[in-house]
Amino acid sequence: MFNTTNGCNINRKFIYFGHNYLTMINKKAGNKIRNYREAKKITREDFADRLGMTASGYGKIERGETDIPLSRIEQICIELKIDLLQLLDFNNANTASDKNGTQPSTDHYKEKYILALERENNRLRKLCGEG
16 A cells, blocks of 8 residues: 555545545535525425435534435435436535536446546556556
């Protein structure tokens, strides 16, 4: 295992980006969830109810103050009728729709996600001296 200049520890089985990186991801995900919820004109209290949560517990998700389990992310995506890739695409603007009010296709997000994974894979290979 070795440390990289960007603060992640690498061994060939596991990558840990550190607490600050995970906090940033939680905040970005929370913002996108709030934007999608507001675009659908659902109140925070009603959405928390749909998820079987308290409004204060759900508020922590939107503010990025807590880690979101994958099962909860899946439940949120189902309730908002969005694809997981739409929620986790942080390179796109934090809006629920484009200028015309339409949501980009799932294929668009899949292609962007695949390209991002390929770039990350190449970057990690270089860090490990394989590329």
